[in-house]
Amino acid sequence: MRFLSPRGAILLTPIALLTIIPLFVVIASFLHPEPEIWQHLFEFVLPNVLKNTGILLLGVSFGVLLLGVPLAWLTAVCQFPGRRFFAWALMLPLAMPAYVLAFVMVGFLDFTGPVQTLLREWTGSSAWFPRIRSTGGVILVMSLAFYPYVYLLARNAFLTQGKRALEAAQMLGMSRPRAFWKVALPMARPWLIGGMTLALMETLADFGTVSIFNFDTFTTAIYKSWFSLFNLTAASQLASLLVVLVVMILGVERWARGARRYHGRIVAAERIVLTQSQGLWAAAACSLVLAIAFIIPMVQLIVWTTQVWRVDFDARYPGFILRSVGISLLAGLIVTGFALLLVYIQRRYPARITSILVRLATVGYAVPGTVLAVGVFIPIAWLDNQLLPIAHVLGFETFQILKGSVAVMLLALAARFMAVGFQPIDGAMQRISFNQEDAARTLGVSDRGLLWRLHIPLLRGGVFTAVLMVFVDVMKEMPITLMTRPFGWDTLAVRVFEMTSEGMWESAALPSLLIVLAGLLPVILLVRKSEGQ
Amino acid sequence: MKRFGLTVIALSMLAGLAQAETVTVYSARNEQLIKPLFDAYTKETGVEVKVLTDKEGPLMARLQAEGTNTPADMLITVDAGNLWQASNLGLLKTVKSETLNKNVPAHLRDDKGQWYGLSVRARTMFFNPDLVKAEDLSTYEDLADPKWKGKLCLRTSKKVYNQSLVAMMIAQYGEAKTEKIVRGWVANLATDVFPDDTKLLQAIAAGQCGVGIANTYYFGRIVDKDPKFNARIFWANQKTDGVHVNVSGAGVTRYAKNEAGAVKLMEWLSSDKAQNIYADKDLEFPVNPAVKADKLVSSWGPFKSNVINMSKAGELQSQAVKLMDRAGYK
Numbered sequence: 001m002r003f004l005s006p007r008g009a010i011l012l013t014p015i016a017l018l019t020i021i022p023l024f025v026v027i028a029s030f031l032h033p034e035p036e037i038w039q040h041l042f043e044f045v046l047p048n049v050l051k052n053t054g055i056l057l058l059g060v061s062f063g064v065l066l067l068g069v070p071l072a073w074l075t076a077v078c079q080f081p082g083r084r085f086f087a088w089a090l091m092l093p094l095a096m097p098a099y100v101l102a103f104v105m106v107g108f109l110d111f112t113g114p115v116q117t118l119l120r121e122w123t124g125s126s127a128w129f130p131r132i133r134s135t136g137g138v139i140l141v142m143s144l145a146f147y148p149y150v151y152l153l154a155r156n157a158f159l160t161q162g163k164r165a166l167e168a169a170q171m172l173g174m175s176r177p178r179a180f181w182k183v184a185l186p187m188a189r190p191w192l193i194g195g196m197t198l199a200l201m202e203t204l205a206d207f208g209t210v211s212i213f214n215f216d217t218f219t220t221a222i223y224k225s226w227f228s229l230f231n232l233t234a235a236s237q238l239a240s241l242l243v244v245l246v247v248m249i250l251g252v253e254r255w256a257r258g259a260r261r262y263h264g265r266i267v268a269a270e271r272i273v274l275t276q277s278q279g280l281w282a283a284a285a286c287s288l289v290l291a292i293a294f295i296i297p298m299v300q301l302i303v304w305t306t307q308v309w310r311v312d313f314d315a316r317y318p319g320f321i322l323r324s325v326g327i328s329l330l331a332g333l334i335v336t337g338f339a340l341l342l343v344y345i346q347r348r349y350p351a352r353i354t355s356i357l358v359r360l361a362t363v364g365y366a367v368p369g370t371v372l373a374v375g376v377f378i379p380i381a382w383l384d385n386q387l388l389p390i391a392h393v394l395g396f397e398t399f400q401i402l403k404g405s406v407a408v409m410l411l412a413l414a415a416r417f418m419a420v421g422f423q424p425i426d427g428a429m430q431r432i433s434f435n436q437e438d439a440a441r442t443l444g445v446s447d448r449g450l451l452w453r454l455h456i457p458l459l460r461g462g463v464f465t466a467v468l469m470v471f472v473d474v475m476k477e478m479p480i481t482l483m484t485r486p487f488g489w490d491t492l493a494v495r496v497f498e499m500t501s502e503g504m505w506e507s508a509a510l511p512s513l514l515i516v517l518a519g520l521l522p523v524i525l526l527v528r529k530s531e532g533q
Numbered sequence: 534m535k536r537f538g539l540t541v542i543a544l545s546m547l548a549g550l551a552q553a554e555t556v557t558v559y560s561a562r563n564e565q566l567i568k569p570l571f572d573a574y575t576k577e578t579g580v581e582v583k584v585l586t587d588k589e590g591p592l593m594a595r596l597q598a599e600g601t602n603t604p605a606d607m608l609i610t611v612d613a614g615n616l617w618q619a620s621n622l623g624l625l626k627t628v629k630s631e632t633l634n635k636n637v638p639a640h641l642r643d644d645k646g647q648w649y650g651l652s653v654r655a656r657t658m659f660f661n662p663d664l665v666k667a668e669d670l671s672t673y674e675d676l677a678d679p680k681w682k683g684k685l686c687l688r689t690s691k692k693v694y695n696q697s698l699v700a701m702m703i704a705q706y707g708e709a710k711t712e713k714i715v716r717g718w719v720a721n722l723a724t725d726v727f728p729d730d731t732k733l734l735q736a737i738a739a740g741q742c743g744v745g746i747a748n749t750y751y752f753g754r755i756v757d758k759d760p761k762f763n764a765r766i767f768w769a770n771q772k773t774d775g776v777h778v779n780v781s782g783a784g785v786t787r788y789a790k791n792e793a794g795a796v797k798l799m800e801w802l803s804s805d806k807a808q809n810i811y812a813d814k815d816l817e818f819p820v821n822p823a824v825k826a827d828k829l830v831s832s833w834g835p836f837k838s839n840v841i842n843m844s845k846a847g848e849l850q851s852q853a854v855k856l857m858d859r860a861g862y863k
Binding site: 040044045106110111112117131133211212213214216220223224226227228229230231232370373374377378381382384385388399400403479482483487488494497498499504505507 | 557563564565583585586587588589590591594595598599600601602603604618621689691693696724725726727728729731732735736738739741754790850851854855858859863
């Protein structure tokens with residue numbers, strides 16, 4: 001592996017800068033040491049935070065794999081009653097913001113919730129009931145909220161694997177379970193690791209869910225330094241450490257993927273038909289996950305919405321919906337375009353520098369949104385302050401040029417969600433073998449033509465997944481939207497913030513519900529597409 | 534020629550539109566609570582109010598980054614701790630106004646005139662009448678007594694309301710005594726601290742805890758919907774220095790482009806016309822002593838409030854946060 005590839009680096013730098021500049025703004029905080037705060041953090045805050053963050057990462061990795069992989073296998077490769085329905089239904093939790101799921105679960109299962117209240121009425125005590133507001137509870141909720149990342153990518157892998165490898169393995173005398181462990185799973189590894197990486201980055205950046213559980217993580221320590229100790233510098237320094245942690249995770253990811261090359265062709269294969277009892281178990285397992293991760297919170301949201309919509313629903317809502325969908329779709333396309341470039345350049349100009357730049361370009365996903373939002377806003381405001389005198393000379397009476405423009409908002413969102421677009425496309429790219437490229441070249445396709453005539457058609461599934469995941473994520477995103485939106489440019493997520501900011505959770509149901517519904521459409525589209533393959 | 538005349542008329546109309554005065558507000562209070570007010574103000578004066586909402590931290594970071602080029606004329610947020618912080622970062626401007634000084638009691642505004650409280654909330658005790666007798670309750674400090682072991686519920690120390698409460702206690706009793714009290718609270722907890730006041734009040738009503746500390750308007754919101762709610766209000770520290778109160782409030786930004794307009798709007802917000810809309814919408818108390826509170830809010834009876842200047846909440850906030858960390862109050 002060469003270190004430097006000038007062309008690759010030149011092409012990558014502008015995209016990587018999107019994330020690098022805000023991160024640099026954050027990391028520059030180390031120029032101002034804050035010994036006093038750090039002493040306090042070291043002694044009373046960090047030990048607990050590091051322990052909690054570690055446990056959470058381990059628990060969630062385990063949880064998302066445990067849910068995502070078997071479910072993907074069942075719906076992609078097996079045949080059982082209700083499979084077609086579950087194939088798309090199991091993606092639905094992707095549209096459910098994690099903090100909504102957390103709020104509903106805690107509301108449901110806590111001492112004051114309906115479950116324990118009924119228990120007390122029947123048996124006189126609910127003291128034995130497991131505490132939902134515990135480490136186990138956080139891990140459970142996050143696993144349920146983030147397993148779709150693994151599910152989506154793993155399903156893609158299993159679908160494109162074709163049965164040939166499995167059949168070959170079985171011909172060689174392997175039993176079916178063994179073939180799964182020895183062949184199918186290793187072949188799907190880049191996807192599994194990719195999906196898991198997304199889930200872990202999301203976990204690291206999460207603030208809403210851990211606040212509901214009052215579970216102290218890196219993010220809560222960052223917010224504590226900033227909003228409670230009024231020290232943005234210390235908060236940025238903590239955030240920089242978090243970035244280092246993420247870069248390490250991404251390094252592990254590269255290593256875990258191994259240096260193997262994967263490739264396979266999509267082969268329409270016979271499914272494994274499950275026996276009746278197996279099929280029932282499979283359907284039951286799918287139903288259980290779907291019920292807890294999606295249906296119950298959805299029903300709760302609908303109940304709350306019916307209580308408040310008469311008061312809350314007004315003529316402005318169509319605007320909120322349009323803006324949310326529009327910005328999410330645009331961001332999805334922009335991020336996917338950038339991600340395609342990243343993946344393509346990584347392929348064309350393999351060198352250490354390109355892979356470092358690619359890592360950096362995707363790190364924004366694990367930085368808590370509010371911190372990244374500030375990192376984005378500071379350079380933009382600075383640029384504006386440089387440009388404004390010129391504008392005033394020209395006679396424009398304005399105080400914002402770049403800030404508060406939709407374009408800047410889109411770029412900020414792209415900086416945050418690059419990883420989400422990158423993972424599925426990168427996974428798909430690894431499936432394209434170099435033989436295929438060589439074959440295309442011998443047929444006279446130019447290097448540039450490869451992208452259009454070979455890569456993009458073969459990456460279709462990955463690209464589609466990328467657009468969808470970014471779309472759904474941007475719909476739910478709050479801090480960057482709040483910080484960079486133009487005046488009056490409110491979206492559904494902004495409404496959710498408005499309602500929850502003063503503890504009016506139930507009033508947030510209407511915009512939350514609309515976010516989920518808008519997220520459903522692309523999910524259904526995606527599934528129809530993958531089923532059609 | 535006719536067309537030219539029309540163009541002139543259209544242009545002059547546009548110029549007229551462009552000259553309609555605007556005040557631009559950055560608000561950490563949610564839009565639902567403040568929009569009705571601004572609509573009323575626009576109707577009365579013709580002045581347009583533009584609002585941008587976000588959390589207080591990002592709004593302050595934004596004001597700092599924008600510097601002299603900020604479009605904002607005014608900052609609205611909850612909790613004196615946040616207002617003090619904005620003033621401390623140099624984001625606010627000193628305002629001299631007879632009207633504001635008359636409408637806002639001295640302990641509910643900044644003595645330099647950089648911010649003014651506009652509504653009052655009390656952070657007091659609530660109890661379950663089946664488990665706790667009102668006559669056994671007295672002060673915040675008393676809740677640290679071992680007799681409350683396993684009966685006390687608190688909201689997380691991460692919320693600024695608790696930080697301000699502890700900061701005010703530091704101002705009164707000093708750090709050592711306050712830390713002892715907070716450690717006593719933690720030892721008496723019936724269950725993990727709650728993420729918000731509403732959940733805490735529900736836990737009191739369900740009998741998970743006997744007594745807890747919360748803001749009045751959260752209680753108001755619940756009993757407004759459910760008059761049979763099984764929790765009662767208790768005004769804390771009535772025989773000593775009074776109940777802990779806090780404000781939501783506003784200040785004029787340091788680089789306001791329309792300072793006069795912002796001051797006028799703030800004066801109007803403190804006047805009897807606006808106070809009821811502003812306070813009643815969220816079941817808070819008016820800051821203006823001449824204005825009566827909402828019926829439900831008044832039904833909780835009169836109380837003596839602590840009159841230490843609210844600025845202390847901000848000055849001592851980070852000290853309070855560190856103290857709570859040391860005491861193991863999560």
